[in-house]
Amino acid sequence: MRIAVGGFQHETNTFAPTKADYAAFEQADSWPALQRGEALLSAFGGMNVPVAGFIDAASAANTLLPLVWCSATPSAHVTEDAFERVMAMMIEDLRAAGPVDAVYLDLHGAMVTEHFDDGEGEILRRVRAVIGRDVPLVASLDLHANVTAQMVDEADALIGYRTYPHVDMAETGARAAEHLFRLVRSGQRQAKAMRRLDYLIPLTAQCTLIEPAAELYALVAETEGRMLGNGRVTSVSFTTGFPPVDIPECGPVVVAYGETEAAAEAAAQRIADAAREAEPDFKEKLWSARDAVAHAIRHSAPGKGPVVLADTQDNPGAGGNGDTIGILSELIAQDARNACLAVLYDPESAARAAQAGEGARLTLSLGAKTGGAPDERPVEAEFEVLRITNGEFLATGPFYGGSRMSLGTTVRLRHGGVQVVVASRKGQCADKEMIRHTGLDPRELGILAVKSSVHFRADFGPMASEVLVVESPGPNTADLAKLPFRRLRKGLRVTPMGAAFGG
Template sequence: MTRIAVGAFLHETNTFAPTKATYDDFVHGGGWPAMARGAGVLKTMRNINVGLSGFIEAAEAHGWELVPTISAAATPCAHVTRDAYERIAREMIDGIEAAGPLDAVYLDLHGAMVAEHFDDGEGEILARVRQAIGRDLPLVVSLDLHANVTPEMVEHADALIAYRTYPHVDMADTGRAAAEHLALLLQSGQKFAKAFRQLPFLIPISWQCTNDQPTMGIYQKLAALQDDAVPTLSFAPGFPAADFAHCGPSVFAYGRTQQDADAAADTIAHVIVGHENDFDGRIYTPDEGVLHAMELARTARRPVIIADTQDNPGAGGDSDTTGMLRALVRNNAQRAATGVIYDPESAKAAHAAGVGASVTLALGGKSGITGDAPYRETFVVEQLSDGKFVAPGPYYGGRDMDMGPSACLRIGGVRVVVSSHKAQLADQAMYRYVGIEPTEQAILVNKSSVHFRADFEPIAETLLICAAPGAMPADTATLPWTRLRAGIRIKPNGPAFVPAKSPPSSSATG
């Protein structure tokens, strides 16, 4: 029987964010499944929308024996601590080395992990795996669409295969695609030629959405280029908040010949560069967005939904800024709801006060974001929850969620979801678990950039994007870049990055 070692280690790192990812964050998982080991991996990572789940399903259909190592993921934030990285990586590598005879390795990785001691978290993992298994054994990897792919990742893996949807409703599908590519490698006993192209400008995440142009059309053309000669072709728009040389979009192709791979990669890269002007759109200030939403809501039959994009915990925000809440209250918005504000202290105070009580809080604003502060007001506690529920929408795909002690608080016509754990508000259940019915609201403000669209677009009158203070600027040119590669444009049609000149070295004289 074909034996495949499998594992997962995922983190999307915003090097400008306020909070680092600790080992305990991976143990809990945030919006991801909790850490699992050995046989627990195959139980935990099954029948949900993650890459490893899709791979497990396809592997069982092929009759392969899976040897699970570890699965671990954490909510996006700043760097993965050295302790967390080394403990998880060591367990994964030890599991592979102890697996006995293997025919291949499959890993579910993100592609945009930065650790305290490694800029290229995945490149280092793949180098260690390659050292453990040798040069000949196939090593196939599924990646997030936001991967910042590096030359080292391409070198060590026999195939990197990225998601094609944002919102990521195809994570499990990508795991299945990785299994089918691995089947080709195992059947032929030969490896495919690789082509890798890094693109010349950063793409802000709000304009990477595959529900809209130009990204939708780019992926349609990409899919049409795949055939027997080029069985795998990927475009990763990248995660534009990691300050290191290989941050940015890329294309990677695998072909029967080098000419096949190069031709496919060059074709799709040319299409993407030709759309540089199109990766842009309207961003509202908090007051502009709320006032526009209130005007639209007068005649709307469905909620007007605002993305609080700069405090997206799926992009490194702490999900606790108060700019959009202040704008809702300041403009007297009615039938409005927002979430999730991460504030364990306020959630605890609400539980202590009880349903129906009025409680004065310093809500949110604790992550030290410039221009933000705790919102000191009196709220009514409308409902309490232990934070445990299922998120059945297309992004989370039926995951068991644990937001910790949570509450619905009300101030005027505005309701607020407050939690003790962080996760991106990308599922309608993240309102319902504290008693808010999202379809009955006039305005919803979600701490998310794009993933919420998978579950909320069907109920939305329209979608707006607002930029309140947060860790993930909607305009990538506003980030204080210091270590990008020379020449990459820091936004579409923006200025090229110029590295600071090192001071001339001097020698002491005596």
């Protein structure tokens, strides 16, 4: 088979402070830089990325025709310029590839651009317009996709992750490949079914390591492949959605495919019913920074593993800039011992500390520079420079595993019993190496605060004595009822069991 392979990934938080421009897609972050041409096929070896899993599964027996692949760190809207430039490449490459038997795209599924509410719907529409109705078009999606009717309509199949932390990204690419092979070989269309849930699920409650998501995803896996009614269910995906997105089609969706319409409908209904029943269990407890730090100081003890504080609202993986200082100033104010916050984004302070050198002491005004929390002021204090690195290392945890990270000049600083890992690029703290490469073993800490919502649980969960989700300043509002939504569909409950929007 001749299969075209591309990708265009963005998770848009419409309430975040900064947009994703073309440069954000062009450069490397925790994922590779923009890839085009033959280089795309070898850029992802061994990485936990959907396109890597797809290429591994498909390259031996098929001719892969590379399009463009790129991603940017989550942020506010993708600029019109960035979207149009990337799509011009994708369409040009697709036309140049000549006739193809199928197309695979590595998409996120929550892209909002300056000019389209439904970025992926538009990507799929444009690709479909080139290949026509008869060539299978399959996309893998993030678990945080806000799946739209247009996406379901334009794609022959949408295949979503089943884990959060996303340890199955490459595996999802491989599942997309299997489904695509089946479509091409059978030469037959599959029936589709879609169900929307009527409530948004807070990100931290979507974790599949805890209930109720663990059980729901077990049901998803168990339903796929079954005979339901008169046919086999060939694929089931449940995307729990990316909530901070002010568009009518925001929210959780079930998409199922089957040999018959009845099979697809029954599968989608089964998951939707279970997810509706689970609504009360998706409510979560949020801690204030003050209470969380006080609790952590009381409960941390040597050899026990750190009490982990999730600074979810400033998660750079969800539109935060990674530089708010709510938890950091609370740790300092309460004189925490053996505590560390990672990773704080502050290129200016990292450069000054690096220039001062290891062992130096200098007064810094740390963090709170990018406006992620307009009321915050930087932490003004004297810090000792414990370690300086170039921020280049190989991630080893289950989530980022295999990625070459480049955080730019990175320093580890200390004030009293509180340490901070400060980087020159934004990065969600979801891998031990982000701390360990600065010479500190996070297992030895009493308190660890991470700029992450859930992905940290993959690598830090097993060492943690306890995990507290903290409501400290940042744009990734954890209590969804506090977001100034204006455009959601009427009747959608903004929090589990909460009030209906526009009602």
